[in-house]
Amino acid sequence: MVLNIGIKVLFSLSILILTCFTMKNKRFESKSESFYQAKSDTISDSTIIEMEKWVKEERKYWDSTCQAETKRAKADIKNKKLVYFHYFGMVKQYRSNEEMNELLRKYNIQIDSTANFCTVPSELQNCYAALMDKEIDRKFGSKFIDSLRNVAEIKYVRKNPEKIYDFQECDRIPRYSGDKTYDVFFKSYETDFWKNIKYPDDFEYRKDKDYYSYISAEFTLHKNGTVSNISINLTFQNKKNYKYSSYFINEVKKFIINTKWIPAKTMGITVNSMVPLTLHFK
Template identity: 65%
Template sequence: MVSNIGIKVLSPLSIIILACFTMKNKRFENKSGSFYQIKSDTVSVEDSIQRAQWDEEERKYLDSACQSETEKANLDIKKNKLVYFHYFGMVEQYNGDAEMTELLKKYNIEVDSAFTSCTVPYHLQNCYAQIMRKEIDRKFGPNFIDSLREVSKLEYVKKNPNKIYRFEECDWVSRYPGDKEYNDFFKNSQDHFWRNTKYPSGFEFRKDKDLYSYMGANFILYKTGKISDIKVDISFQNKKNYQYSSYFINQLKKFVQNTKWIPATSAGIKVNSEMDLTIHFK
């Protein structure tokens, strides 16, 4: 079992390591609760020395653990053992991990899992996994993993034709008609909504440029173009404007229903998806 710094999923030892890091940070914070709120020149010499000692202890541990993982990875590579890691944590995650695992088995590549942390330097976490990835790229080519990822995502979508995909699971293309790129969605949807929606005569516009009023619609966009489950939330900085809530909510619902939305895609295939639309008030 590899003791990944990054922290290996389902590994009791790794959970203990993470807890130790957390306890160490909390212990330091408790030692000087206002440390991050006061100027550095007011920090006591004792606190500064103690913090430096903890930082040094942690660096030595990380260096030692990474070196150990690196040696283990190089030894396994000499034995023709290759391992690909699915990551969890502060990195992009994918659909199709199970499909990816099956594809890798055809190349005699084992699969494991690792956790990434934002508090540990990248070059000192998951050192075993990093060495293994470099060897896989060297042996099979730099585009090998990415190409298998595309195949696995495609297989996943085909196996889940009725799933409602989250926004981040879809391809980054606009669902709004007429847009040339995704960024157009935010501007064009706003402009088109206000073309057919007038402010009531008694509506009070914001005077503070730093305060925003808005409403948001959440709905399901099916691959057929059908819309369902429209939910609208509205928030006004000026409480007097809540008297117009029903009017604006109905206008937004009509806008959503009357728009010929372009179905989302995942791996290039049309899918059902969640949609969010935000409209800001003047």
């Protein structure tokens, strides 16, 4: 029975998607017209009735699934069984799940995983996991999981001392000498770079305000403050300026190498990281 309903649910979703692509353009000519008021000539009344029926069956299926999961969770909790779920899809993903699992096992908490689906009402999916989350909070405190995750993140960083972290993985600290805030970083290095750069006499400046010429650079900033793996790309609005590519690339390299960068940190631990730079031409 469950399989048959599941097949119908998938079929109904396919019909809905197909319907969206087969609707005539005239349905969208008047934006003020309600979706339900604007009928498509390609959909018959009988098809609409069938679609409504499938939607009701889908809701009934998820209602039944949630009730069964809730009943099972209550029984497991009564038998002292606790399960922590890693969520995948539509939520933040963590790098330290392996370390988190080790910590949870010390509290006799089992581990499982589940996914969130955008097509299913949130109150009807992962009902077992939701009840387990509430019980873990009740038993150990509302800050228990967050505190364990913090420890797990630190463990992960210490276990991977040579990893090169993406810029956004690191703590929000400035990495340019003299900067006092993170936000200033994105302006100050560009200002300082152009202070010492002389444009060639026949360099053609930007004419169209809707388009930019820019330098996109990236490099590895090591824990000891040294840099490596410098990568530089230029995009000129005026193609004639490409003859100066080597000049600007060399200037950017010199700037990166001669600058005293501040090594990044993640979870308060100094790490290797990638640093992206963007420099705009006049």
